[in-house]
Amino acid sequence: MRILFYFVCITTTLFSSVIYAQKPNQNTVIEYFTYSNGKIINADDPIMVIANEQTSFIAKKKQLNIGLEKYPYEQTFTDYKNKTQYSIAHLTKKNKIKMLLPEAKQNFTLHNETKLILGYKCKKTTITINSNNITLWYTNDFKFKASPMTLGTNLGVVLEIDRNGTYKTLASKINTDLKLDLKDYFTLEDSRLLDPKDYKTELWKSRFTTIKLFEDDIVNFSDSVINKPNLMRFAKGTVIVTKVKIPALKSTDQLFINLTEQSNGDAYDRTGSVFLIPHYHEISFMDALEQGIGVLPIYQNQDSSEKFQGVIATNNYTPPIELMRFFTPFGVKGFNHIDVLDYKWQDKAYYRQEITEFLPLLSNSEWYVGVYIGNYDKGGHKISADITIHPDGQEEKNKVTTMMPIFNTTNLMEMAGQNYPIMFASPEGLKITFTATTDIKNAKLRYITTGHGGWENGDEFNPKLNSISLDQNKILDYYPWRQDCGSYREYNPASGNFDTGLSSSDLSRSNWCPGTVTPPIWVPLGDIKKGTHTIEVKIPQGRREGTSFSYWNVSGVLFGE
Numbered sequence: 001m002r003i004l005f006y007f008v009c010i011t012t013t014l015f016s017s018v019i020y021a022q023k024p025n026q027n028t029v030i031e032y033f034t035y036s037n038g039k040i041i042n043a044d045d046p047i048m049v050i051a052n053e054q055t056s057f058i059a060k061k062k063q064l065n066i067g068l069e070k071y072p073y074e075q076t077f078t079d080y081k082n083k084t085q086y087s088i089a090h091l092t093k094k095n096k097i098k099m100l101l102p103e104a105k106q107n108f109t110l111h112n113e114t115k116l117i118l119g120y121k122c123k124k125t126t127i128t129i130n131s132n133n134i135t136l137w138y139t140n141d142f143k144f145k146a147s148p149m150t151l152g153t154n155l156g157v158v159l160e161i162d163r164n165g166t167y168k169t170l171a172s173k174i175n176t177d178l179k180l181d182l183k184d185y186f187t188l189e190d191s192r193l194l195d196p197k198d199y200k201t202e203l204w205k206s207r208f209t210t211i212k213l214f215e216d217d218i219v220n221f222s223d224s225v226i227n228k229p230n231l232m233r234f235a236k237g238t239v240i241v242t243k244v245k246i247p248a249l250k251s252t253d254q255l256f257i258n259l260t261e262q263s264n265g266d267a268y269d270r271t272g273s274v275f276l277i278p279h280y281h282e283i284s285f286m287d288a289l290e291q292g293i294g295v296l297p298i299y300q301n302q303d304s305s306e307k308f309q310g311v312i313a314t315n316n317y318t319p320p321i322e323l324m325r326f327f328t329p330f331g332v333k334g335f336n337h338i339d340v341l342d343y344k345w346q347d348k349a350y351y352r353q354e355i356t357e358f359l360p361l362l363s364n365s366e367w368y369v370g371v372y373i374g375n376y377d378k379g380g381h382k383i384s385a386d387i388t389i390h391p392d393g394q395e396e397k398n399k400v401t402t403m404m405p406i407f408n409t410t411n412l413m414e415m416a417g418q419n420y421p422i423m424f425a426s427p428e429g430l431k432i433t434f435t436a437t438t439d440i441k442n443a444k445l446r447y448i449t450t451g452h453g454g455w456e457n458g459d460e461f462n463p464k465l466n467s468i469s470l471d472q473n474k475i476l477d478y479y480p481w482r483q484d485c486g487s488y489r490e491y492n493p494a495s496g497n498f499d500t501g502l503s504s505s506d507l508s509r510s511n512w513c514p515g516t517v518t519p520p521i522w523v524p525l526g527d528i529k530k531g532t533h534t535i536e537v538k539i540p541q542g543r544r545e546g547t548s549f550s551y552w553n554v555s556g557v558l559f560g561e
Contacts, residue, residue, distance in 0.1 A: 030049045030146065032047040032172065033170055035168040047059075051142075051157070056146040057075065073090050075088045076088070086188060087199070089199065099193070106152070109126045120157075124137055127151075132164055134161065135160075135162040137159055139157050147161075148161065148169050159171040209389040211387040212386050214231070214240065214384055217382070218379075218381070220379060220381065221236050221415060230243060238380075240370065241289065241370040242368070244367055246365050247363075249389065253391055256354050258350075259384070260348045261382070262383075263333055263382075263494075266375045267494040270327065270374050271452070272373045273326070274323045275320040275370050276320065277320055283316050285320050288413060293417045299430075308421060310418070311423075312407045323355050323369075325512075327513065328515070330495040330505055334379070360400050360403065371383060374411075404558040406535065406558055409423070422549060431535075434558070439528070439530050441561040443524075443525040443527065445522070447555070448553075449511055449539075450552070451511065458548060459550035460509055469535070470526075472536075475523060476523050480510055481511060482510075485506055486502075488516060492504075539554075
């Protein structure tokens with residue numbers, strides 16, 4: 001209990017009184033402020049260094065206040081007598097880990113310049129680390145050594161560190177007569193010793209929350225049954241679904257969707273989608289997965305006999321909400337045995353996309369989350385996916401009060417009979433009527449579009465204009481096109497190679513590349529008045545050529561205040 005008492009007292013009377021421990025020992029406490037472009041950025045939580053001839057301890061001020069700690073956090077302990085230095089990470093109140101820091105080779109350049117900092121004569125030294133020019137000012141007026149970071153701990157007492165002239169850590173107060181035995185309240189024995197790699201991994205993962213969706217699950221074309229808790233398979237296994245609970249989120253949190261993919265037998269580039277299944281109305285996409293495509297409402301252009309199931313919002317149905325659209329590469333991992341020149345094939349494809357815009361919708365809720373990969377291969381693809389929640393990652397923004405999923409033409413149930421989205425062959429394109437129950441300010445459309453099919457003459461390989469109108473007023477003309485596909489050659493071992501020296505995966509495409517994410521664009525719509533409105537999407541879809549045809553996967557969610 002005595003140790004706990006000292007731990008509390010040191011933070012409340014750090015610069016105002018002398019504290020006597022069981023075995024008094026004189027310590028010096030130095031407080032440091034950090035400046036970015038001349039502005040203090042840690043005024044309420046300065047860096048604290050407690051040091052004597054044997055040891056030094058680096059912490060943040062709030063970390064020393066019981067009840068004010070914010071986990072996880074790190075501290076540094078240096079034992080000069082035994083020439084050891086530890087990083088200690090407090091993951092939770094009861095879970096601490098540590099690693100022994102290797103002795104760093106710090107090659108400083110000494111200079112003749114000196115200056116006074118808080119009355120102490122300081123010498124100048126410089127060092128370059130990772131292209132950063134760093135200047136340290138240190139004094140030898142003390143009988144001990146210390147620094148506000150691991151850099152320069154053997155020089156003397158470092159009172160200023162300047163990085164590139166824009167980021168500075170500077171001592172603001174020094175108390176040279178603090179009576180406290182550091183070992184009485186700081187112990188290393190109550191923490192687990194890990195090697196540096198495991199330490200950094202545990203610390204990194206503790207900084208955010210991970211919600212597992214799928215882990216090494218197969219998305220393929222097969223009637224085989226896979227018994228796994230909370231895993232549902234539909235459309236011959238090309239759609240997998242799980243149910244997840246999202247905790248209450250803060251408005252400053254940031255959300256990311258993460259997915260990895262490996263070929264488990266399929267060698268081709270395929271459309272993939274991670275989506276939410278809304279359950280607002282009497283009909284949901286989950287009903288179609290369980291009962292068949294026939295339960296979904298039909299969309300049909302006036303001048304066409306083609307019918308499309310479940311692609312637009314109606315009074316009693318909301319289409320799937322697309323979180324991320326991705327494209328599998330040609331056979332990553334599964335076909336890495338193919339030898340092409342000196343390419344070093346990647347082990348898997350990684351997809352990561354921020355989805356913070358959906359925070360108000362996801363917070364404190366339960367959802368069916370699905371992954372679709374269109375393929376007709378029994379081996380298919382192996383995927384893992386999760387959502388990560390990162391605290392305090394953004395400033396508070398205007399609160400979103402309207403979030404309306406209005407269309408998604410990707411035929412997620414292709415292998416269960418859902419028609420390809422060829423509605424853009426009609427001049428009418430895609431026309432959606434929706435009702436705003438209140439005035440919407442600063443409305444914008446989260447729009448994802450990719451063109452497919454038709455082989456070399458089709459829309460996959462030819463730029464096509466996407467036009468978006470609101471209430472018959474043109475909002476956007478946009479050519480969705482990717483010309484960087486060759487950057488992902490090492491993810492595509494099974495890609496075909498041509499006499500021209502190109503690979504199929506090199507070719508530019510209508511807003512996608514094999515092995516990439518297609519991010520949304522944000523289309524500003526202005527203010528929308530309460531009442532009924534119409535959004536139209538028109539694309540000059542290419543004509544059929546025998547059995548070959550073009551189609552467009554587009555999804556749109558309306559956001560507003």
